[in-house]
Amino acid sequence: MTGTKLLMTFPVTATSHSLADYRARGGYRALEKALAQMKPQDVTHEVIASGLQGRGGAAFPVGRKWATVKLDDGQPHYLCCNADEGEPGTFKDRWILEHAPHLLLESMQIAAYAIGVRHSFVYIRGEFDLPYRRLAGAIEEAYQAGYFGERILGTDFACDVIVYRGAGSYVCGEASGLITSIEGKKGYPRNRPPRLSVRGLYQRPTVVNNVETLANIAGIIAHGADAFRKVGTKTSPGTRLISISGHINRPGVYEIELGYPFARFLREDCGGILGGRPLKAIIPGGVSTKVLTPADIEPLALDHAALEAAGSSLGSGGMIVIAEGTCMVHLLQVMLRFYHHESCGQCTPCRDGMGWLHRIIDRIVAGEGVPEDIERMQAISRANDGTTICGMGDAAGYATVAILDKFRDEFAYAIAHKRSRFDGRLEVSGHA
């Protein structure tokens, strides 16, 4: 078992996503409590006190983000739920949307109450079919039950929710790209300043939170910040949903209490590496986080601070397990093809850098690499560090540099011998 659970607390059945089942589990009581007993500022204070960090990748303190929106500035505010789960290897928000859509909706209403929102948005990944239908169904139910619209639960609080389906672009999962996309424009991320909490959607103060982040709010309000802080570690309270895939015996979505031992999670909870092979590397939080080796993770606990200290990040919680025998050159090629394809093309370093990286790695895989290619790729990655409009350029650079640094000999081998040391395979057999 992976410690205390806050989200995956019920057995999934054919009806567990319905309003009736959610209410039977105590649903919408947190919203009732917030509206009846708390002022909006109290809700924000409670979230600040809980120490909840964003679950989308940057782990920014949620309460502090909310507190930057001034309640009395006389402007409309907007809340956007980022359900554009597009980080490769990540599929944990999907679990919430499919199985606990009301948990998300209740939490969104509490957040809307806290930051003075009349219209909130859910930007949902276009490829999501069942999650979209489940969410749309849940919104229908919630409107009928009076949890959305005007005079919610008999109070003066009113809030509507609008679902916007994405069209498959990766950068629309970046908060400002998402907002631009909702506005009906091409999903280009925006420069900061101004921050989105100053000028976001339609130039108004806007909070963008990830699905999992928001899903924690109902629990924090229902049971209090102290109860939330008892779970997880001091610096990273709560739990994380981890979606694990790759060369692992039991892939899927797991909820772990933050601070849970990394190696034990892989060995015991996920059943070890496919085919009993040794672990070669692990991408801990979506491909944009730096790859870790078995030696790196052996002493590690799964929490934000520990992974940061190890030079990586829990990121979006999309874990990709890589068994011994996998060709890292080919792996990097797949990653860079993705980044090249998904670069929005707005700013110079990412627009031209991603294509350049992709062409170099294609050449290495084709057996036409030259020794200086490794330095060239590192230089391109470095030139993307902190120079791009959004985080995608940096992230692609970090991921590339980490793989090049930790598996440099494999790249040198591929360049010198014009072929992969591992026959260029990404698949490993289930039977050793």
Next chain:
Amino acid sequence: MPEIFINGRPVQAEKNQTVMQAAVANGISIPYFCWHPQLSVPGNCRICIVEVEDEKGGNWTDIACNMPVSDGMRVLTESAAALAHRKAMLQFILLNHPVDCGICDKAGECTLQDYHYQYNGAPSVSRDAKVRATKFHPLSERIVLDNERCILCSRCVRFTHEISKSHALGIQARADHSVIRAVEDGSFEQDPYSDNVIDICPVGALLSRSFLYKARVWYLKETPSICPGCARGCSVKLWHRKPEWKLNVLDPRQNTSIARVTPLENPAVNGPWICNKGRDLARIFERPRAEQAMLKGSPVELPAAIDAARRLVGKAKRAVALVSNWGSNEELAAFKVALGERFACFVKQDCSPQPGEPIEDHLLIRADKNPNTATARKHFGDATPELHEGTDLVLVWGEGFDFGRLPRGAKVIFLHAYLQPENGHADVFLPLSIQTERRGHYTNFEGVVSAFEPCFPKKASVADAETLFAALAAPVEATA
């Protein structure tokens, strides 16, 4: 007013300014491609990255065009970190750029060329093939786009959204496959300001069809002038061949023709923009010229024709003058002084809107298609011309007069610069010089006075209106 320090030099900045604006206002150069003082800040070229000295948290870098000034801020534009970023950005920008400066119209006035020499100067470090894209994409009847040269700064896109409001351009596709395209067939054609995107393009991606391969810019010289196309009177630069680079072969007319017209920035009148009519001034100025003085269609020397005109003026009892609102302030004043008493003077509308021409809009274009109605009306009022029976002399200055309206028996003196059938019917026809052959001033509809300078020499056989009028007014016996 916040005081910031750029490279140690104290600079007074305005509140709400960015570091870029403060630097430009104080003559400090930070390179930029996508930033433009009149357009929004997209921050996409990333070449303006500068370093900020921060005593607390170490130095940091960010783009100057989107960096708000704060009091006491210390900005370094030429530090090692800033220069390294600049060089890296130039490497990225040039990665897929064809570097075909040898056949590029922009060469010589290309920002990318300048910055490359200034900040990089090294050959490409890439050994991979460049991304190929469309050459000579017809963006409109007037503009072709070379997508390989394009650096996707989005200035042209923002121009159509923020200035001309045609919303005609956009960016298609993603990453290094992105291309500028007109959003739907024909919408860019209707944009009367479309050619401005050629000027604001920092590279040679947007090319004027009429100027394509016409001249290397370093063989051209620019003469400040005024567009006479409407009452706005936009300041323009007329580009023509430098005398020292005169062509001795090919068509000699190339030496005295306008190669292209670009805006001359003038905040009081047109800002940095002009409309497409202003780009096509050659169509106005290079119409077939009338260069021969005539008496009832028979060629005579200019002095003889002036003499004949003077006799007509001296004899006339009821003379009417139709004054051109294309005359300069100097010419109109000279007319007023010399002939204002002898004639009943009316201001004639030389030009009126042509079919298909935009009448008036939100930006520059005015319904009055003449450059100097303001001064002409100041001297001669705004009454409609009256040509009563019994008028014995009509002086017509400039075009736009219907000669069918002439009173019976009236003699006609016609002063005009271009070939027109009526030239041969006038009792005296005097050819005039045009705006590109003289200097002068126009006053626009808002009362702003601007100057124009000569580009080409005037032929001896044509008269300058400014001196002609005094000659027409001289007593007959004085020269007899």
